[in-house]
Amino acid sequence: MRRSPQTLTFLVLAGMLFALAACAQLKALPNLPATHPEALATGPVSCSECHEDQQKGTMKAFAAFNHSAAFIANHRFYASSDDTLCASCHKVSFCADCHTNQTEMKPSVKNGNRPDRAMPHRGDFLTLHKIEGKLDPASCNRCHGRANNERCIVCHR
Amino acid sequence: MKKAFCRLLPALFLVALPSAALAEVSVDSTTVLRAFQESRPGFEKSTFLPATQFLGVEATKLGGGNLSAHLYGWGRADLADKSFNDDQLNGSLTYGYLQYRFNAANAQARAGRFFVHEGIINEQVDGVSARTDLPYGFGVSAFGGATVHTAHLLDEKSDGKGDGIFGGRANYRYGGLLELGLSGVYETKAPVLSDPALAGRFGDRRLIGADLWFSPYRMVQLMGHTSYNTETRGVAENSFLLQLKPLKDLVLSGEYNEYHDRDLFYSSVLFAGMPSMLSGNNLNQQSRNFGGKASYTVNQKVEISGDAKHYTREIGKADRFGGELRCNLADAQLRTGLGYHYLRASSDFAIVPSSTASGSFHEMRVYAMRDTKSYQVSLDVIDYLFKKEVTGKDSALEVLGSLGFHFSPDLTLSGDLSYGSNPQNIDELKGLVRLTYSTTIAGKGDPK
Numbered sequence: 001m002r003r004s005p006q007t008l009t010f011l012v013l014a015g016m017l018f019a020l021a022a023c024a025q026l027k028a029l030p031n032l033p034a035t036h037p038e039a040l041a042t043g044p045v046s047c048s049e050c051h052e053d054q055q056k057g058t059m060k061a062f063a064a065f066n067h068s069a070a071f072i073a074n075h076r077f078y079a080s081s082d083d084t085l086c087a088s089c090h091k092v093s094f095c096a097d098c099h100t101n102q103t104e105m106k107p108s109v110k111n112g113n114r115p116d117r118a119m120p121h122r123g124d125f126l127t128l129h130k131i132e133g134k135l136d137p138a139s140c141n142r143c144h145g146r147a148n149n150e151r152c153i154v155c156h157r
Numbered sequence: 158m159k160k161a162f163c164r165l166l167p168a169l170f171l172v173a174l175p176s177a178a179l180a181e182v183s184v185d186s187t188t189v190l191r192a193f194q195e196s197r198p199g200f201e202k203s204t205f206l207p208a209t210q211f212l213g214v215e216a217t218k219l220g221g222g223n224l225s226a227h228l229y230g231w232g233r234a235d236l237a238d239k240s241f242n243d244d245q246l247n248g249s250l251t252y253g254y255l256q257y258r259f260n261a262a263n264a265q266a267r268a269g270r271f272f273v274h275e276g277i278i279n280e281q282v283d284g285v286s287a288r289t290d291l292p293y294g295f296g297v298s299a300f301g302g303a304t305v306h307t308a309h310l311l312d313e314k315s316d317g318k319g320d321g322i323f324g325g326r327a328n329y330r331y332g333g334l335l336e337l338g339l340s341g342v343y344e345t346k347a348p349v350l351s352d353p354a355l356a357g358r359f360g361d362r363r364l365i366g367a368d369l370w371f372s373p374y375r376m377v378q379l380m381g382h383t384s385y386n387t388e389t390r391g392v393a394e395n396s397f398l399l400q401l402k403p404l405k406d407l408v409l410s411g412e413y414n415e416y417h418d419r420d421l422f423y424s425s426v427l428f429a430g431m432p433s434m435l436s437g438n439n440l441n442q443q444s445r446n447f448g449g450k451a452s453y454t455v456n457q458k459v460e461i462s463g464d465a466k467h468y469t470r471e472i473g474k475a476d477r478f479g480g481e482l483r484c485n486l487a488d489a490q491l492r493t494g495l496g497y498h499y500l501r502a503s504s505d506f507a508i509v510p511s512s513t514a515s516g517s518f519h520e521m522r523v524y525a526m527r528d529t530k531s532y533q534v535s536l537d538v539i540d541y542l543f544k545k546e547v548t549g550k551d552s553a554l555e556v557l558g559s560l561g562f563h564f565s566p567d568l569t570l571s572g573d574l575s576y577g578s579n580p581q582n583i584d585e586l587k588g589l590v591r592l593t594y595s596t597t598i599a600g601k602g603d604p605k
Contacts, residue, residue, distance in 0.1 A: 029262035102249035115524035115537040123539035124553035
């Protein structure tokens with residue numbers, strides 16, 4: 001279906017007007033703080049200890065982000081849509097302790113003085129991975145899928 | 158494009174330098190010196206002494222307050238035998254980017270090397286990205302640039318990645334009740350690899366997907382995502398998590414994951430090329446697992462959790478169950494924990510499958526650490542007990558002790574000593590010295 005030049009002009013103008021109106025509205029939308037305004041206690045935190053559950057605008061309830069064992073085990077579901085909120089408290093290097101492209105050493109070796117932190121591949125994982133890899137290769141693929149870690153490609157050619 | 162970017166990135170940081178003097182700068186430095194020996198049948202005995210420097214720098218409040226620079230990477234020098242590849246020196250820039258945060262709508266733009274975690278997208282990119290919330294609950298993000306290449310595959314002149322990549326995510330949020338997201342990633346044509354066995358199993362990285370977060374009541378959350386491989390025309394992954402919070406300190410969660418190996422591993426040479434345990438290829442091999450976890454927190458000091466998971470693959474089935482106890486005592490100066498898990502797996506999952514082999518093992522772990530203003534000390538013991546011996550060993554034990562001194566709140570010198578006895582090595586003794594320097598920034602959580 002061909003549209004007349006007048007219709008196209010109208011559509012473009014309407015689109016620009018909508019974009020301008022949207023931009024004007026953007027200024028009214030709330031911003032998360034770049035950093036958490038107060039020092040946090042060491043160890044896993046419960047956001048709901050201080051924050052009220054009902055949030056402004058479209059924010060999710062802070063209680064959803066309490067760092068329980070279940071949250072830590074399933075944090076990928078939260079990080080994929082709320083990494084801006086994660087960044088309020090965590091430096092990116094905190095994530096990069098485990099999630100990185102070129103791995104120099106096991107995270108649990110670099111942080112061997114922090115047994116309290118959840119870290120993958122503790123102990124003799126060199127032996128274990130031959131079982132775990134068959135059991136759930138998708139979980140390996142998330143981090144190692146395209147990294148071609150030099151230790152991996154020695155055997156996995 | 159890559160060369161241009163490599164020149165552009167340092168230039169971007171140079172531009173930011175004049176205002177860096179006025180910025181808040183945080184430095185995280187960890188220097189690790191390891192020492193270990195390897196003696197394997199058929200190989201000469203080797204002594205390794207790799208020194209690795211991890212360095213992270215963050216400069217915020219640059220140029221009027223909205224600009225920040227983020228840098229993290231590592232470099233290694235082998236002081237004795239070469240440790241991992243042909244190079245005595247090695248290093249990697251994990252990320253290095255400039256970020257501009259706008260004053261509203263969580264809008265931000267990045268330029269440099271960064272990670273993208275949006276919906277089904279998990280990528281490391283040399284390029285630019287931008288995101289913003291939009292009116293009426295909508296949001297949008299986009300990125301584009303060059304892929305970050307890694308080590309070449311053996312007998313290939315490539316790492317299996319295309320050179321360019323772009324993608325993005327659009328989402329809609331309704332109050333604190335619902336979020337729906339659509340995301341996709343498109344990588345330029347993957348290189349042709351010489352291995353004929355990869356034909357039909359390896360190709361371009363092009364995925365689209367959807368994600369969901371739904372919380373009809375405060376105590377209920379349903380999350381999940383589905384990804385679809387447009388090259389293989391098949392669903393790669395379905396993952397869902399249901400979380401219930403019937404009591405303030407009790408969390409119950411259930412998860413369901415389904416994977417289609419060919420569709421999921423299609424752009425990963427390493428995984429696409431792995432032979433299946435069944436038929437010599439992994440085409441259309443499916444995996445499913447589902448499980449649950451319950452965790453209960455007592456007085457914010459003690460957390461007890463239990464979990465169970467069932468795995469189904471074409472080669473067999475397996476179950477894992479167990480529990481953990483974690484304690485944060487004396488204002489978190491004393492942290493302890495213990496855990497037990499058992500994997501019940503058929504002989505098909507054994508390291509060398511046979512009618513007499515088993516993939517089952519017990520996992521036991523206990524740890525304790527004390528971290529005061531002046532010192533830190535920790536002990537971590539982890540032991541795997543195999544149901545059937547693995548190369549003549551019925552267990553894999555590792556004991557790791559660490560002792561460190563805080564010279565100041567920012568500077569810590571620590572040393573680790575670990576002993577292991579496992580199927581790889583009869584005895585394994587490793588030493589490590591670690592010097593950590595970290596500026597304390599009150600606004601950033603968990604600087605330690």
